[in-house]
Amino acid sequence: MSAESSGVFTLKEINRIKIIQDVIERRITTRRAAEHLGISDRQCRRLLARYREGGPLGMASRRCGMRGNRQLPPGLADQALELIKTRYADFGPTLAREKLEELHGLFLGKETVRRIMVRAGLWVPRKQRAARIPQPRYRRPCTGELIQIDGCDHDWFEGRGPACTALVYVDDATSKTDGTVVC
Incomplete structure (x- = not known):
């Protein structure tokens, strides 16, 4: 469900609507409105055209409800996690990513694989690892023993x-x- 059909707006969009309404009612100019919104005069005119075409609902973000550009396709992370759990549980993220690419054709970034492994508990970030304290070797008590x-x-x-x-x-x-x- 998009914002256009539900009528839900962010505060930024509500502010834009109020300023565009002021432009339509000729209280301020498009140049002044653009300054208030932090956009160019040309972009302000585009918003004005969208408002005239679709009213307040036309001002809602058209990306609302859509998948983000960097978001993984559905099921890909689960598929990668299943392969990592069954075959590469003892691998680090970089090597696991290389094996997923070479043997299974899954093209994921190293940080994506690392994030998946951390969430599944298969990898502990360096800052969270327990510090390894070497066991001290005490001196021998008697001369000539070592x-x-x-x-x-x-x-x-x-x-x-x-x-x-x-x-x-x-x-x-x-x-x-x-x-x-x-x-």
């Missing part, structure tokens, strides 16, 4: 000898180096 060894390949002798690896032995309990070897 020795960490680290090595580094480098031209330690700056071309005066062969390239070597420096090995360092560090005790976990005391953080002291137990030895260093260049081999």
Whole structure:
């Protein structure tokens, strides 16, 4: 049901009707009406012609009751959600979108797929995810219980000898180096 048949207007449309009626009754000019409405003089004349042609009901938005330009066709989101639930529940939105396009011929935007997955509870936005706190690794209580060894390949002798690896032995309990070897 459109606004034209029901007679329901928005406040903006009611304001337009009042101003256009003032133009018809010659209280204000079309130029002044255009300034009040924030439109061009030419658009104001178009509105005036629509009012004369259809009266106040002719001023209602003709888009009322129609599907939006960016709205998905009916059933497409449900079809995509069903495929995602059955086959791609563990995928992220980008990969799920690519698979829907490649294998099923459903052309949806990444953000559309993300929104569908968030509403279905298949994807949690990054800001809402629980922070991963790494488990701390405490130092060993006794000396010699754990020795960490680290090595580094480098031209330690700056071309005066062969390239070597420096090995360092560090005790976990005391953080002291137990030895260093260049081999």
